Amino acid sequence: MTKVSMTVNGRAVSAETEGRTLLSAYLREGLRLTGTHVGCDTSQCGACVVHVDGKPVKSCTVFAQDVAGADVRTIEGMANADGSLGVIQQAFQDHHGLQCGFCTPGMVMSAAALLAENPKPTEHEVRHYLEGNICRCTGYHNIVKAVMAASGQDVSALAAE
Amino acid sequence: MHNFDFVKPASIADAVKAMGHDGAQALSGGQTLIPTMKQRLAAPTVLVSLTGISEMKGVCMGEGGLHIGAATPHAVVAAEAGAVYPALAALAAGIGDPAVRSKGTIGGSLANNDPAACYPSAVLASGATVVTNRRKIAADDYFQGMFTTALDEGEIITEVVFPIPQKAAYVKFNQPASRFALTGVFVAKYPGGVRVAVTGASASGVFRWAEAEAALSANFAAGAIAGLTVDASGMIGDLHGTQAYRANLVKVLTGRAVTAAG
Ligand SMILES: Cc1cc2nc3c(=O)[nH]c(=O)nc-3n(C[C@H](O)[C@H](O)[C@H](O)COP(=O)(O)OP(=O)(O)OC[C@H]3O[C@@H](n4cnc5c(N)ncnc54)[C@H](O)[C@@H]3O)c2cc1C
Ligand code: FES
Ligand code: FES
Numbered sequence: 001m002t003k004v005s006m007t008v009n010g011r012a013v014s015a016e017t018e019g020r021t022l023l024s025a026y027l028r029e030g031l032r033l034t035g036t037h038v039g040c041d042t043s044q045c046g047a048c049v050v051h052v053d054g055k056p057v058k059s060c061t062v063f064a065q066d067v068a069g070a071d072v073r074t075i076e077g078m079a080n081a082d083g084s085l086g087v088i089q090q091a092f093q094d095h096h097g098l099q100c101g102f103c104t105p106g107m108v109m110s111a112a113a114l115l116a117e118n119p120k121p122t123e124h125e126v127r128h129y130l131e132g133n134i135c136r137c138t139g140y141h142n143i144v145k146a147v148m149a150a151s152g153q154d155v156s157a158l159a160a161e
Numbered sequence: 162m163h164n165f166d167f168v169k170p171a172s173i174a175d176a177v178k179a180m181g182h183d184g185a186q187a188l189s190g191g192q193t194l195i196p197t198m199k200q201r202l203a204a205p206t207v208l209v210s211l212t213g214i215s216e217m218k219g220v221c222m223g224e225g226g227l228h229i230g231a232a233t234p235h236a237v238v239a240a241e242a243g244a245v246y247p248a249l250a251a252l253a254a255g256i257g258d259p260a261v262r263s264k265g266t267i268g269g270s271l272a273n274n275d276p277a278a279c280y281p282s283a284v285l286a287s288g289a290t291v292v293t294n295r296r297k298i299a300a301d302d303y304f305q306g307m308f309t310t311a312l313d314e315g316e317i318i319t320e321v322v323f324p325i326p327q328k329a330a331y332v333k334f335n336q337p338a339s340r341f342a343l344t345g346v347f348v349a350k351y352p353g354g355v356r357v358a359v360t361g362a363s364a365s366g367v368f369r370w371a372e373a374e375a376a377l378s379a380n381f382a383a384g385a386i387a388g389l390t391v392d393a394s395g396m397i398g399d400l401h402g403t404q405a406y407r408a409n410l411v412k413v414l415t416g417r418a419v420t421a422a423g
Pocket of ligand 3: 097098099100101102103104134135136137138
């Protein structure tokens with residue numbers, strides 16, 4: 001076993017790992033941060049997306065030892081300091097951007113990465129950026145709407161096709 | 162997944178040394194290798210991460226054209242290659258999804274040589290050079306069929322050098338589920354002639370379409386290939402597209418790429 005240290009949501013953390021320990025397992029089992037979901041475990045669904053040094057990655061397809069020392073942000077780091085929902089999370093709630101909620105942590109983290117890169121995306125840009133995040137419930141329209149709303153754009157005209 | 166020892170060298174020299182261990186394998190972005198290890202189709206005993214080697218990362222102009230470190234992620238190529246080689250930057254920007262592009266690298270893509278991967282077409286159409294810790298390999302010698310390359314056991318790709326074309330474009334017809342190329346065509350026009358490389362279509366992996374190269378070298382216009390046909394035998398046929406469908410895509414996408422290149 002090898003002890004791996006990194007910064008997660010601004011906090012210095014460490015946990016024991018094997019070579020094969022995935023970042024998703026390090027977060028969920030090592031640190032008990034179970035907000036990061038594992039849907040497919042085959043790098044297809046995006047439920048496990050977290051940020052590593054500011055970039056979105058699928059945590060099921062990264063070894064913990066490969067990102068030792070990195071600055072990681074997970075869904076647990078997306079709420080405001082007082083515990084209320086962050087802007088993107090609140091927009092998902094307001095616009096019914098989730099049903100079962102399984103895909104939501106990954107959706108929110110991908111959306112946050114998009115808005116950091118492109119603060120006022122078009123609807124097409126949102127859809128394109130979320131290509132790697134699969135949702136089995138919502139049909140995506142309300143997710144797109146939530147991300148547009150979180151970017152401060154008027155979504156009243158967006159069709160709920 | 163079987164367990165392994167993980168090492169993360171900081172230099173090419175140390176990586177080469179680590180690759181000397183029995184059962185050692187290189188790990189770059191892991192976007193192909195980690196899923197493969199989960200299926201136990203690969204079971205290295207020592208995994209040598211290349212992601213901590215700064216001399217293998219980055220995009221810069223140098224002798225022979227654009228140099229891209231083998232451990233440079235697709236997202237970095239997409240963001241940094243655009244000024245000198247826009248078609249290459251656009252190709253990188255179209256690989257998989259943002260999270261795959263944060264991690265996946267050009268070196269990993271070329272070492273894997275998936276028959277539906279995007280980068281092999283750019284490397285072959287550009288007549289690029291694959292540089293390893295041992296030698297320089299011309300693109301025409303590097304690709305040797307599906308998942309097969311000129312790399313020897315333990316050899317590490319360190320960088321890829323792309324001569325800059327006068328005009329170029331990559332057009333990919335997405336396989337809608339995986340976002341790999343159902344068929345993709347990279348066209349590049351150089352003073353010495355036009356090169357056309359096709360990925361996703363052939364059961365022998367990426368290939369050059371010689372007849373189209375000749376026609377387009379004489380006249381760089383989509384109409385120049387109107388009279389050509391692509392032999393469907395040897396094409397991949399699966400539930401996503403028959404052999405004839407892919408053969409037709411090769412021609413259609415080549416025409417679109419020429420038009421896009423302008
Ligand atoms: C959901 C998804 C969608 C994708 N879509 C596309 C797509 O549209 N187009 C596309 O082209 N690809 C696509 N890919 C593949 C992606 O581009 C991979 O990142 C790439 O094929 C492998 O690169 P890697 O850096 O992740 O390599 P790894 O997975 O780390 O390694 C792959 C292989 O290469 C070897 N290797 C790695 N680096 C070197 C080196 N420098 N020298 C020698 N050997 C080395 C490894 O030992 C291993 O055998 C997709 C992947 C996923 C998961
Ligand atoms: S659990 Fe990581 S991509 Fe699905
Ligand atoms: S809300 Fe159920 S999978 Fe997206």
